[in-house]
Amino acid sequence: MTETQPTDNAIGRRNFLVRAVIAIQATMGAVLAFILGSTTLSPSFSAPDETWLRAAELDALPENRPVPVTLRVSRSDGYSQVVDRTVVYLVRTGDQEVRALHSTCTHLGCRTSYDRRTRRILCPCHGGVFDEQGHVLAGPPPAPLPTLATRVEDGQVLVQV
Numbered sequence: 122m123t124e125t126q127p128t129d130n131a132i133g134r135r136n137f138l139v140r141a142v143i144a145i146q147a148t149m150g151a152v153l154a155f156i157l158g159s160t161t162l163s164p165s166f167s168a169p170d171e172t173w174l175r176a177a178e179l180d181a182l183p184e185n186r187p188v189p190v191t192l193r194v195s196r197s198d199g200y201s202q203v204v205d206r207t208v209v210y211l212v213r214t215g216d217q218e219v220r221a222l223h224s225t226c227t228h229l230g231c232r233t234s235y236d237r238r239t240r241r242i243l244c245p246c247h248g249g250v251f252d253e254q255g256h257v258l259a260g261p262p263p264a265p266l267p268t269l270a271t272r273v274e275d276g277q278v279l280v281q282v
Contacts, residue, residue: 173272173279176221179277182213187235187242187253189224194282209269209280210235210242212253221269221280222255228262242266 176190186212194205208224222242224233231246241258242251250259255266270281 164210165191166173171281171282175276176209176271176280177211178276179213179217179219179273179278182211182219182278184213185253186237186240187212187222189235190280192280192282206234207282210255210266211278211280212255215269217273219271219278220254221278223269226262227257227264227266228260229276233266 128271172194174192174194176192177188182188189208190211192207192209194207196203196205208223210222212220212222214220225231226233226244226246226249228244228247228249231244233244233251234244235242239248240253242253242255243249244251244260246261249262251258251262251266252258255268257263257265272279272281
C-alpha cells in the first residue's frame with residue numbers, strides 16, 4: 122500500500138481553480154446586486170417632476186373662502202396613461218395671493234368638504250373640523266391640511282402637484 126502525496130503542482134492548480142470559481146461567483150453577485158439595486162432605488166433618487174396645472178381664474182375666487190377645484194393629474198403607469206383626480210381648496214388671501222389646501226384629512230385620509238353655512242372644512246369620517254385656512258379646530262386630525270405651491274400668471278391660478 123503506497124500512499125501518494127499530491128504534488129505541489131496539483132495543489133497549486135486546485136487552489137487556482139477554487140479561487141477562480143469564487144471570483145466568478147463574487148463578480149456575478151456584484152453585477153446582480155448592482156442591477157437590482159439600481160432598478161429598485163433609482164426612482165427614489167430621481168428629481169420629482171414639477172407639474173403646474175391651471176386651477177382657476179383669479180377673478181372667480183372670492184376673498185377668504187375656500188373653493189373646491191378638481192385637478193386632473195396625468196401620470197404614466199407602465200404602457201398606459203392614468204388620469205388621477207385631486208381636489209384642492211383655493212383660498213384667495215389678497216390681490217395676487219392664493220393658497221391651495223389639499224382636501225385630504227390628515228387623520229386617516231378621508232376627503233373633506235366645505236360647509237358654506239358654518240364656514241368650516243369638515244371631515245365626515247371622524248368629525249375633524251378645519252377653519253378656512255386649513256388649521257385644525259376640532260377632532261382627531263394631528264396636523265392642518267397640507268398646502269400646495271401656487272402662483273398667479275396672467276390672471277390664472279396655477280397649482281403645483
